[in-house]
Amino acid sequence: MSEQEAVLAAVDRIIDDFGHHRRDAYFAGFADDATFAFHTSPARLESRADYEAEWDKWEQDGFRVLACRSTARRVQLLGDDAAVFTHDVETELADGEGRTTVTERETIVMQRRDGVWLAVHEHLSPREAA
Template sequence: MSDSPAPGADPQTEAAVLAAADAIVDDFGHHRTAAYFAGFADDATFVFHTHDRRLESRADYEALWAQWERVDGFRVHGCRSSDRRVQVLGDVAIFTHAVHSTIELGGEVSQVDERETIVFQQRDGRWLAVHEHLSPAG
């Protein structure tokens, strides 16, 4: 379960949302690009503190990711999630956590600490991410 369960949350639903979040974090941390993006709906939106505008779709994010790889030598070497919480609101769930990533850019590997919110919606029997927001920790 989550580190901090929401009051009155259905344990099965919370576990399903957490499993979807864990898959996204694990796929990101192992740089499994196709599997990572499969956790997001086509119409998902993304807000990153490192980017100057909201990304309006998964395709926009995939294009930006490919640019990072091509231009900056972007590679994810690991990702760890902590201080996790799931809040379920009907067919929508909000997952918040602290995320610690090991990222490579331009041949230099660095550690990045951020806070993240991922909003999930149940679609066709599975929890898909429909919005992701990253902000710097601290």
């Protein structure tokens, strides 16, 4: 498997786990010291634990991921141990108020640590639906 394929496999696991609301498996794809910049949050989340705490609050309000589709995908390898993955993402969500579809652009920075590709940063920005 090429490095690009290995990065894509790691990212695809993250996306699939997110899209099926497999919370623990989803978070296992991120390094403990990963950071997160979400347009829906007022401040950067400084660790995976911070994001997990935010996720838990969302779940208390009925948050549930129903599906996630990834398109316009690109991997840029940065040496042997770093990569940037970008894509367009469409997510179907449910919360206490009903269902909604969210369209965003996402960047995930990946780093190989001890032979395993992990996400070390995630950035989401809104985009208009196609």
